[in-house]
Amino acid sequence: MQLDDTLENYMRKTADFHGCFMKAPGIVIGCHMVEYALELIGEPRGALNAVTETRVCLSDCIQVMTGCTLGNKHLKLADNLGRYALTLYDRDSGEGVRVYLDLSKIDATRHPELHSFHLRQRAPLVLTDMDFRKKSGTKVVKEFLEARREVLSWQRVKVAYARKDPMDPSVPCTVCGEPFLKKTREPGPCPACDGAAYYQVLTSEGP
Numbered sequence: 001m002q003l004d005d006t007l008e009n010y011m012r013k014t015a016d017f018h019g020c021f022m023k024a025p026g027i028v029i030g031c032h033m034v035e036y037a038l039e040l041i042g043e044p045r046g047a048l049n050a051v052t053e054t055r056v057c058l059s060d061c062i063q064v065m066t067g068c069t070l071g072n073k074h075l076k077l078a079d080n081l082g083r084y085a086l087t088l089y090d091r092d093s094g095e096g097v098r099v100y101l102d103l104s105k106i107d108a109t110r111h112p113e114l115h116s117f118h119l120r121q122r123a124p125l126v127l128t129d130m131d132f133r134k135k136s137g138t139k140v141v142k143e144f145l146e147a148r149r150e151v152l153s154w155q156r157v158k159v160a161y162a163r164k165d166p167m168d169p170s171v172p173c174t175v176c177g178e179p180f181l182k183k184t185r186e187p188g189p190c191p192a193c194d195g196a197a198y199y200q201v202l203t204s205e206g207p
């Protein structure tokens with residue numbers, strides 16, 4: 001598929017959306033990965049869908065460059081996999097292409113910072129010292145831009161997701177009363193009231 005804009009502009013747009021500077025490693029690498037996947041997939045007959053195997057910057061690169069978002073459900077989150085990879089596929093056929101940052105193609109001698117970035121083994125100072133982080137990031141980007149597609153790999157894949165997510169009914173919780181998405185209309189407590197709440201109520205409005 002053709003990009004509507006230059007890669008440079010897409011990196012700028014993604015950085016704005018993500019709220020970081022344009023030459024952040026995740027933005028540069030992620031946008032190159034999406035560009036590659038779009039090129040490899042050609043022109044799908046059905047709607048373009050995407051899967052991201054990690055959150056970080058990559059998911060924002062996908063959302064900005066392909067228009068597949070979490071909200072419109074064209075982007076699926078498979079971040080339980082935790083790999084630096086994305087898949088773009090045709091929703092009708094399920095066929096697509098998976099692109100990943102390939103550790104086996106990153107020469108640790110030639111591109112040491114990119115190698116440690118991929119393994120999250122950069123010096124611990126990247127977490128606390130912003131100046132150090134920026135310098136390291138610049139090195140990662142420089143090394144990546146020397147290699148670009150030489151360190152990316154791809155696979156043709158067939159995605160197992162259903163063409164469309166089933167539309168679950170919304171049923172009022174028998175405890176809190178808030179409607180929640182449930183597989184059946186049978187009454188019951190919502191997961192939050194059933195022990196899976198991610199918060200504790202401190203104060204509530206009202207009497």
Ligand SMILES: [Zn+2]
Pocket residue numbers: 173174175176177178189190191192193
């Ligand atoms: Zn409830």
